Amino acid sequence: MLSREQIIDTAVAMLDAGGEGALTIRALTERLSTGSGAIYYHVGTRDELLDTATETVIGAALATRPAGAAATPGDEIRAVALALFDAIAVHQWLATRLTRQIIRNPVGPVTVGIFERIGGQMGALGVPRASWFDGASTLVHYILGAAGQSARMEGDISGIDPDGDRDEFLEAASAAWQELDPEAYPFMHAVVGQMREHDDREQFLTGIAVILDGLTHLR
Structure with missing residues (x-):
């Protein structure tokens, strides 16, 4: 029997293979050998399916925890930040959908989940309560912006x-x-060698470290 999970997993696989343009209800029904009614019953419209696919991938990333029992608040942030970075790198369609959800649905599970997971560490880091939103927003904006740089671009990408x-x-x-x-x-001449040899993930983590260090000075 066709399940909601099967539909979502297949939709994510189609998005990974061909981007948003590859995911249509017709293409999905053909892949699953089912009728459109089953799709609408389990997940709703195409746009709702795209939102659900986004929520599923982001939810898995947000569930990431650092290894070891003695994890610090910084470890928690680095673990989830890198999980989000890797998710956006693997699922090239994700950055666009993620941005849309955050702007369009500020109380949706994606927006609330990301801010709660990151912002929930502010108090443990010693950030004054009055600066919690600024600190969490700085981290979220950096994470999504840095990760999104390598994502597939929508629209005119001539050349x-x-x-x-x-x-x-x-x-x-x-x-x-x-x-x-x-x-x-x-x-530019001083850093040209560093640019050529840099590792994207290590550079990303350096940025997280710089922000975390800055947050400690808000005390």
Whole structure:
């Protein structure tokens, strides 16, 4: 018997393979060998299905906990931040849907879940209560913004290959930076090697560390 979980799992797989454009009710019914009525009964409209797929993936990321029994509040934030980063990297359609849900439904499970999971650590970090929202928002904005940079872009992407090789891009960009006038762009020349060799996840965690360190000074 067709279940709600089967529908959602299949929808996520179709989104991963082809983006939002690949997920239609007709395509989903063909994949599952069922009728559209079963889809609407279990998950509702296509837009509701997209929201549910988003909630499912984000919910799994938010359930991530750091290893070890002696985890600190910073460990909790790093664990969930990296889980969200990896989820958006794996599910390239997710960044757009995530942004829509946060803007469109501020009391929905995605928005509330993310802010509660991150913001729930503010008190334990020693952040003054009056700064809890600012601290949590700074982290959430950084996490979603940094993770979304590598996501598939919607709309006009003329001249951009969304499936381009990362190493080739960085090599070409670093070569172009090296051609810049070193007197006019000393910073660009100083970091060109770091840009070419950097690890996205490690860079992301460095950003989290910088924000967490800044939050400690709000005490």
